[in-house]
Amino acid sequence: MRFVLNGKTVTVRAHPMKRLLDVLREDCRLTGTKEGCGEGECGACTVLVDGQPVNACLVPLAHVRGARVTTVEGLRGRARALQEAFVEEGATQCGFCTPGLLVAASALPAKVTFEEMRASLAGNICRCTGYGAIYRAIEKAGLPRRSRQPAGAGGAAAKAGGAGKAGRGVGSDRGPA
Numbered sequence: 435m436r437f438v439l440n441g442k443t444v445t446v447r448a449h450p451m452k453r454l455l456d457v458l459r460e461d462c463r464l465t466g467t468k469e470g471c472g473e474g475e476c477g478a479c480t481v482l483v484d485g486q487p488v489n490a491c492l493v494p495l496a497h498v499r500g501a502r503v504t505t506v507e508g509l510r511g512r513a514r515a516l517q518e519a520f521v522e523e524g525a526t527q528c529g530f531c532t533p534g535l536l537v538a539a540s541a542l543p544a545k546v547t548f549e550e551m552r553a554s555l556a557g558n559i560c561r562c563t564g565y566g567a568i569y570r571a572i573e574k575a576g577l578p579r580r581s582r583q584p585a586g587a588g589g590a591a592a593k594a595g596g597a598g599k600a601g602r603g604v605g606s607d608r609g610p611a
């Protein structure tokens with residue numbers, strides 16, 4: 435199976451139904467992507483497939499044939515600022531959620547409200563930080579712009595909030611998260 439991993443074309447010999455999470459960690463030796471729940475609930479395994487965040491524990495290898503897969507090891511650009519801000523703000527404690535959060539946050543739109551950011555990251559669970567430091571770090575990195583939407587307003591926040599912890603498989607309509 436051939437796909438583009440962090441900018442390089444790779445060919446993996448594995449069962450087409452092998453989980454992308456296992457392919458990345460075992461076949462590609464990229465262990466930055468973590469397994470938490472293994473069932474699409476925690477976001478620890480978040481990677482980008484063609485620019486969209488997905489839970490790698492839910493995605494079979496066959497679904498990424500010819501696709502662009504980006505793991506935390508392949509993050510570039512503003513993700514650098516995100517990483518530095520996570521350190522500066524103490525947004526990492528045990529660190530298990532951090533790779534998935536960095537990947538998900540790196541895919542946020544350039545202009546996103548605070549509420550949209552929170553809703554988009556609802557699928558990334560952190561058991562240590564209480565989220566405040568994470569949100570501060572993302573803001574420090576230039577995202578999002580704080581603006582308050584009236585309760586019940588539509589738009590991306592409401593849409594993403596509805597998605598909540600729902601699993602992010604390839605082809606899901608979940609926004610960046």
Ligand code: FES
Nearest residue numbers: 470471472477491
């Ligand atoms: Fe928890 Fe994949 S390991 S969502």
Ligand code: FES
Nearest residue numbers: 527528560561562
């Ligand atoms: Fe431990 Fe987030 S820092 S789960």
